[in-house]
Amino acid sequence: QQQVKQSPQSLIVQKGGIPIINCAYENTAFDYFPWYQQFPGKGPALLIAIRPDVSEKKEGRFTISFNKSAKQFSLHIMDSQPGDSATYFCAASKGAQKLVFGQGTRLTINP
């Protein structure tokens, strides 16, 4: 019940395209859903986060769509750039407790 399942495992998109990464969770007690970006040799860095009382949140080129009834949420990257090439992790937590991470998506944006 603690799992967060993420797909796809890898994704290749042309510059300017809109990569979409999906996550599904089981624990309905989760109330915080962040997305992290990780470059090789670096720690994860928060991109954007959402709470279950809203269905969409946008920050710059990054948008989270959240479907509470389906227990799913997704990350969209608008006007993707080669510099967005990284590994992306979704996560979920209950209150101020540990983050449960998805397995990660390795995103490549081709010039």
Added chain:
Amino acid sequence: GAGVSQSPRYKVAKRGQDVALRCDPISGHVSLFWYQQALGQGPEFLTYFQNEAQLDKSGLPSDRFFAERPEGSVSTLKIQRTQQEDSAVYLCASSAASGYMNTEAFFGQGTRLTVV
């Protein structure tokens, strides 16, 4: 400090050796987490401190793993009698969150442990 600082960045240990990994969280952050990240995988929770209290150690894989945060600031993750399966990146994160609402967790760059 400006961010979460971890040391050493890299550690090579012979099997059976004890290691200690250090984490300096962002000043004033109440919550501190340790995660283990295997190659190509997402971080997996090890343990959680709120100030000096270790509130959750359910993710520690064995009794060879021990963590402490004696003064509610710097934390040390100790691994005794290291095994090859302990090879991973160990990430520390801190946040200002306490109570019932989560806020942004800031991660350090991690310590890459290789057991040979």
